[in-house]
Amino acid sequence: MSCHRAIFRFAKTFKRPLSIQRCSRRYSQAAISPQVTNAFVEDVRAIVGKSNVSTADAVREQHGHDESYHSVEPPDIVAFAESVEHVSKVASLCNEHGVPLIPFGSGTGLEGGVNALKGGLCLDITKMTNITSVNAEDFDCKVECGVTRVTLNNYLRDTGLWFPIDPGADASLCGMCATSASGTNAVRYGTMRENTMNLEVVLADGRVINTAGPGRRTKKTSAGYNLTNLFVGSEGTLGIITKATLRLHGIPEATISATCTFPDVQSAVDTTVQVLQCGIPIARIEFLDEVSIDACNKYSHLDLKVAPSLFFEFHGAEAGLKNQTEVVEFRWATDIDERNHLWKARHEILYACMALIPGSKPYSTDVCVPISNLPEVIVRTKEMIKEAGIIGPIVGHVGDGNFHVFYPVHSDDHETMKKIKDVSHKMALSSNEIGLEGLSVMRQVKQALDPNGIMNPGKH
Amino acid sequence: MSCHRAIFRFAKTFKRPLSIQRCSRRYSQAAISPQVTNAFVEDVRAIVGKSNVSTADAVREQHGHDESYHSVEPPDIVAFAESVEHVSKVASLCNEHGVPLIPFGSGTGLEGGVNALKGGLCLDITKMTNITSVNAEDFDCKVECGVTRVTLNNYLRDTGLWFPIDPGADASLCGMCATSASGTNAVRYGTMRENTMNLEVVLADGRVINTAGPGRRTKKTSAGYNLTNLFVGSEGTLGIITKATLRLHGIPEATISATCTFPDVQSAVDTTVQVLQCGIPIARIEFLDEVSIDACNKYSHLDLKVAPSLFFEFHGAEAGLKNQTEVVEFRWATDIDERNHLWKARHEILYACMALIPGSKPYSTDVCVPISNLPEVIVRTKEMIKEAGIIGPIVGHVGDGNFHVFYPVHSDDHETMKKIKDVSHKMALSSNEIGLEGLSVMRQVKQALDPNGIMNPGKH
Numbered sequence: 001m002s003c004h005r006a007i008f009r010f011a012k013t014f015k016r017p018l019s020i021q022r023c024s025r026r027y028s029q030a031a032i033s034p035q036v037t038n039a040f041v042e043d044v045r046a047i048v049g050k051s052n053v054s055t056a057d058a059v060r061e062q063h064g065h066d067e068s069y070h071s072v073e074p075p076d077i078v079a080f081a082e083s084v085e086h087v088s089k090v091a092s093l094c095n096e097h098g099v100p101l102i103p104f105g106s107g108t109g110l111e112g113g114v115n116a117l118k119g120g121l122c123l124d125i126t127k128m129t130n131i132t133s134v135n136a137e138d139f140d141c142k143v144e145c146g147v148t149r150v151t152l153n154n155y156l157r158d159t160g161l162w163f164p165i166d167p168g169a170d171a172s173l174c175g176m177c178a179t180s181a182s183g184t185n186a187v188r189y190g191t192m193r194e195n196t197m198n199l200e201v202v203l204a205d206g207r208v209i210n211t212a213g214p215g216r217r218t219k220k221t222s223a224g225y226n227l228t229n230l231f232v233g234s235e236g237t238l239g240i241i242t243k244a245t246l247r248l249h250g251i252p253e254a255t256i257s258a259t260c261t262f263p264d265v266q267s268a269v270d271t272t273v274q275v276l277q278c279g280i281p282i283a284r285i286e287f288l289d290e291v292s293i294d295a296c297n298k299y300s301h302l303d304l305k306v307a308p309s310l311f312f313e314f315h316g317a318e319a320g321l322k323n324q325t326e327v328v329e330f331r332w333a334t335d336i337d338e339r340n341h342l343w344k345a346r347h348e349i350l351y352a353c354m355a356l357i358p359g360s361k362p363y364s365t366d367v368c369v370p371i372s373n374l375p376e377v378i379v380r381t382k383e384m385i386k387e388a389g390i391i392g393p394i395v396g397h398v399g400d401g402n403f404h405v406f407y408p409v410h411s412d413d414h415e416t417m418k419k420i421k422d423v424s425h426k427m428a429l430s431s432n433e434i435g436l437e438g439l440s441v442m443r444q445v446k447q448a449l450d451p452n453g454i455m456n457p458g459k460h
Numbered sequence: 461m462s463c464h465r466a467i468f469r470f471a472k473t474f475k476r477p478l479s480i481q482r483c484s485r486r487y488s489q490a491a492i493s494p495q496v497t498n499a500f501v502e503d504v505r506a507i508v509g510k511s512n513v514s515t516a517d518a519v520r521e522q523h524g525h526d527e528s529y530h531s532v533e534p535p536d537i538v539a540f541a542e543s544v545e546h547v548s549k550v551a552s553l554c555n556e557h558g559v560p561l562i563p564f565g566s567g568t569g570l571e572g573g574v575n576a577l578k579g580g581l582c583l584d585i586t587k588m589t590n591i592t593s594v595n596a597e598d599f600d601c602k603v604e605c606g607v608t609r610v611t612l613n614n615y616l617r618d619t620g621l622w623f624p625i626d627p628g629a630d631a632s633l634c635g636m637c638a639t640s641a642s643g644t645n646a647v648r649y650g651t652m653r654e655n656t657m658n659l660e661v662v663l664a665d666g667r668v669i670n671t672a673g674p675g676r677r678t679k680k681t682s683a684g685y686n687l688t689n690l691f692v693g694s695e696g697t698l699g700i701i702t703k704a705t706l707r708l709h710g711i712p713e714a715t716i717s718a719t720c721t722f723p724d725v726q727s728a729v730d731t732t733v734q735v736l737q738c739g740i741p742i743a744r745i746e747f748l749d750e751v752s753i754d755a756c757n758k759y760s761h762l763d764l765k766v767a768p769s770l771f772f773e774f775h776g777a778e779a780g781l782k783n784q785t786e787v788v789e790f791r792w793a794t795d796i797d798e799r800n801h802l803w804k805a806r807h808e809i810l811y812a813c814m815a816l817i818p819g820s821k822p823y824s825t826d827v828c829v830p831i832s833n834l835p836e837v838i839v840r841t842k843e844m845i846k847e848a849g850i851i852g853p854i855v856g857h858v859g860d861g862n863f864h865v866f867y868p869v870h871s872d873d874h875e876t877m878k879k880i881k882d883v884s885h886k887m888a889l890s891s892n893e894i895g896l897e898g899l900s901v902m903r904q905v906k907q908a909l910d911p912n913g914i915m916n917p918g919k920h
Contacts, residue, residue, distance in 0.1 A: 370595060
């Protein structure tokens with residue numbers, strides 16, 4: 001077991017160095033929605049202003065994909081909203097004409113959530129960037145939909161607070177709500193579900209609601225149904241999130257990091273369970289398989305032992321933390337530069353994986369199983385990847401039983417793509433599915449709130 | 461500032477000594493639902509068995525109220541379910557005949573949630589008491605709707621795990637889901653919202669759904685809408701929760717307690733905010749005003765200084781905790797018996813408050829505001845209580861900005877009751893409300909899932 005240890009005052013957010021390569025794949029230029037007429041375009045211009053509407057190919061193409069492999073599926077028209085009134089009026093208009101409506105934030109998704117599968121109008125909300133309020137005493141803030149995670153944390157710098165949910169990319173916070181983003185800090189701080197207190201949402205018919213009531217910033221409410229968490233994770237299919245009231249956390253007095261290698265997946269996961277049971281304040285436990293470590297070594301110029309590894313991070317009061325981490329019987333390295341380098345490497349893992357095949361884009365999968373099933377599922381996934389003869393590094397938020405495969409693949413490599421999809425399909429079958437009855441309830445909710453089916457169609 | 465400190469190995473759950481006094485208030489014996497015919501009663505008997513159906517006054521009366529002041533409003537018929545099939549078939553039958561359907565668990569609620577405002581069928585689920593599974597490695601368990609909090613924690617005794625959500629009463633866990641129960645441990649462990657992973661729910665039309673998919677025990681899921689949290693807190697108005705998959709937690713290696721008195725509410729709340737910002741592992745911060753402390757002194761034979769007080773509890777690893785709590789600059793007392801006695805007193809606070817007026821029952825209010833508003837709101841509430849000339853001890857889960865007034869009142873003391881309701885009404889006006897647009901969405905969801913309006917009618 002080779003181990004390393006680091007002490008940060010604060011887990012820095014590393015900016016992502018990669019400039020996003022635009023996908024060059026050809027797509028059908030024909031408008032898919034016959035409803036997007038010249039008159040409709042004029043109506044949109046009248047709402048948001050001429051300079052905030054575009055039907056240019058380049059703009060549509062840019063808004064027709066995220067950072068994932070998924071090929072471009074452009075909308076027919078792109079509008080830039082500057083206010084919740086803009087969003088509301090555009091939604092009403094789309095609803096009236098049956099035009100699909102797709103919200104677009106940072107475009108950093110990995111699952112094709114912004115692709116305009118049925119054409120329609122893409123509403124870019126990146127111009128709505130006000131941080132409406134920060135209430136340090138109440139540990140909350142309210143942001144407009146275009147504010148990103150890094151922007152918020154920079155703004156909070158002097159308050160002693162931070163917003164710890166970190167999915168990797170510098171995503172828009174409301175986009176993180178819409179996709180129920182998680183990330184490496186979920187063990188300690190939860191996901192967007194636990195950290196979203198209120199949402200301002202524009203519904204398909206243009207109604208503007210506050211999911212927990214207007215101005216509500218309380219940590220608990222027992223008044224009515226929990227609409228907030230109905231919209232968190234709804235991927236733009238129930239409404240467009242225009243503001244979010246988020247829970248903030250005190251920046252931990254001290255942060256201690258450690259990494260360890262293991263002979264196999266089973267022993268890494270066993271260690272995870274034991275550490276979780278200690279009740280010490282763990283913020284992150286990340287698993288990287290030997291393929292990911294190899295990718296890290298090459299991309300971040302490291303010399304890590306190529307074996308299944310765990311990256312730990314503990315947050316807490318400085319005095320206590322030192323004693324507490326002695327519960328975990330690891331040997332620790334001492335070189336500070338190396339430690340910083342290690343976590344930076346973890347942050348850049350997606351780009352490292354892509355660098356295994358130059359020019360590739362990520363096809364990523366997201367599987368969550370009970371921790372006790374994790375070794376079996378990861379081992380079986382690795383076998384399937386090996387049998388298929390493809391490259392699939394595995395990275396896991398192992399404290400939550402959650403792992404990703406970051407397949408690097410060229411957009412036009414249909415043979416590899418077929419193999420990846422075969423393996424992913426087999427994985428999906430082996431994990432739990434939503435029951436049919438549950439689906440019928442979701443359909444009833446969708447039907448009630450979006451009877452014309454205009455909100456980000458084709459995504460659920 | 462007089463302070464006390466205690467070390468527990470585990471926060472014990474104290475059984476409640478009070479036997480519930482039956483309300484003697486007269487109520488209308490006439491069946492309110494004309495649909496509850498003899499033929500209907502026979503149909504119910506055919507589903508659950510003859511011995512599981514009662515229309516006797518005593519049984520109906522017992523099921524027509526909870527532990528609160530709210531007067532008895534009995535159902536027309538009480539049925540005892542022994543399986544989810546029973547629940548499903550009874551729901552279908554009620555839906556077919558338009559008969560109101562009210563689930564009944566431990567009956568320990570404080571807000572009249574089980575009162576049969578429109579008569580109908582009360583479905584008692586206390587016979588469904590299987591603990592279906594405990595997965596220690598995955599920190600989860602699955603329980604039927606009749607299993608109570610204390611029963612589960614006794615069952616878990618040897619696993620090193622516990623279910624920490626503790627609303628005071630030994631409530632049924634599925635009832636705690638239905639009411640979105642919280643309690644003193646919420647600062648560290650969250651509420652039922654954060655600790656419910658999956659629910660089996662019977663809908664109005666008898667459909668049985670698993671909110672997160674059949675068999676799902678994963679900590680995160682991004683598949684579909686978050687139905688789990690739609691049903692958590694829905695108070696039986698959307699469906700009857702028949703099974704819950706709950707998140708378990710490691711029993712903390714050590715627990716340290718402290719209590720402190722303050723000159724006023726403001727300084728108590730200021731201290732709370734400062735302690736929360738330290739990032740140390742606080743499990744509970746409870747506020748008791750001087751009226752509550754006085755009630756504690758009398759009921760639990762203590763000699764506490766009659767002043768606004770905070771009760772703290774820290775959970776963590778033994779070595780670290782001692783260092784960490786030095787951040788909080790309190791003086792600590794040393795008498796172990798006294799410390800145990802103190803937390804027991806906190807647990808029994810509701811009964812202590814009722815003892816201020818012998819024979820009274822609680823009328824409790826539940827208000828949640830941003831922490832920064834808490835001093836102002838509590839001070840104003842105390843003024844209103846004083847002006848009204850009534851007794852209203854204030855107890856707060858102050859780390860969440862949440863506080864209760866536990867008014868002791870005799871059921872037939874209409875004059876005092878009117879004063880209490882006046883004060884409560886003024887408090888409600890000063891706290892946040894759900895917006896009208898949000899309400900319209902809740903109505904749409906209710907309409908979609910319970911079109912005949914049979915599920916616990918009159919509660920939302």
